[in-house]
Amino acid sequence: xxxxxxxxxxxxxxxxxxxxxxxxxxSGHDYLFWYRQTMMRGLELLIYFNNNVPIDDSGxxxxxxxxxxxxxxxxxxxxxxxxxxxxxxxxxxxxxxxSNTGELFFGEGSRLTVL
Amino acid sequence: GESVGLHLPTLSVQEGDNSIINxxxxxxxxxxxxxxxxxxxxxxxxxxxxxxxxxKRQGQRVTVLLxxxxxxxxxxxxxxxxxxxxxxxxxxxxxxGxxxIPTFGRGTSLIVHP
Numbered sequence: 001x002x003x004x005x006x007x008x009x010x011x012x013x014x015x016x017x018x019x020x021x022x023x024x025x026x027s028g029h030d031y032l033f034w035y036r037q038t039m040m041r042g043l044e045l046l047i048y049f050n051n052n053v054p055i056d057d058s059g060x061x062x063x064x065x066x067x068x069x070x071x072x073x074x075x076x077x078x079x080x081x082x083x084x085x086x087x088x089x090x091x092x093x094x095x096x097x098x099s100n101t102g103e104l105f106f107g108e109g110s111r112l113t114v115l
Numbered sequence: 116g117e118s119v120g121l122h123l124p125t126l127s128v129q130e131g132d133n134s135i136i137n138x139x140x141x142x143x144x145x146x147x148x149x150x151x152x153x154x155x156x157x158x159x160x161x162x163x164x165x166x167x168x169x170x171k172r173q174g175q176r177v178t179v180l181l182x183x184x185x186x187x188x189x190x191x192x193x194x195x196x197x198x199x200x201x202x203x204x205x206x207x208x209x210x211x212g213x214x215x216i217p218t219f220g221r222g223t224s225l226i227v228h229p
Contacts, residue, residue, distance in 0.1 A: 048216065103164065108156070
């Protein structure tokens with residue numbers, strides 16, 4: 001398996017622009033997580049899905065952030081409009097039977113820079 | 116909620132030495148603990164885990180120790196190599212009936228000097 005695939009790997013945009021980050025989880029995994037990583041705040045959980053259904057989005061910082069999972073093999077995290085403070089590395093992770101194993105498989109991340 | 120902290124933000128060791136990375140947690144009902152390694156430019160990767168019914172678990176060159184009395188766990192890396200240079204995170208998961216979402220610590224940056 002190729003692992004969790006994220007795109008783009010790097011994104012540089014200007015304040016006010018819309019940003020869409022994409023994730024393909026490992027086939028067969030039933031949980032998908034979106035994390036944000038910054039030096040100041042570490043790894044923050046933004047939202048997670050179970051069987052394509054959003055379960056907890058309490059980590060989403062503002063209404064500017066939205067996430068969807070239209071099917072088991074694809075998820076998006078959208079920021080509209082983007083702001084410089086959104087600059088971070090965004091990770092997608094997937095897992096199987098979370099309550100039993102707990103291991104998350106992370107993608108390589110999307111580094112977002114908002115100017 | 117779970118609070119997870121690290122004792123040191125950076126640990127520098129010489130190649131060949133043993134490394135010990137520490138982690139404290141706050142919820143005594145936590146039942147599952149995981150260590151992740153994050154290399155530069157990559158996502159965190161699973162290293163080793165331990166459940167609350169164990170005090171120690173060994174892998175290849177790595178050992179995790181769990182002290183539930185003081186709510187502390189550590190990751191020991193034997194004969195540290197330059198390839199071990201990375202940021203190490205502990206993640207803690209709540210007990211049955213509690214949160215199944217892991218809480219990640221801030222991370223310790225391990226620097227291995229050749």
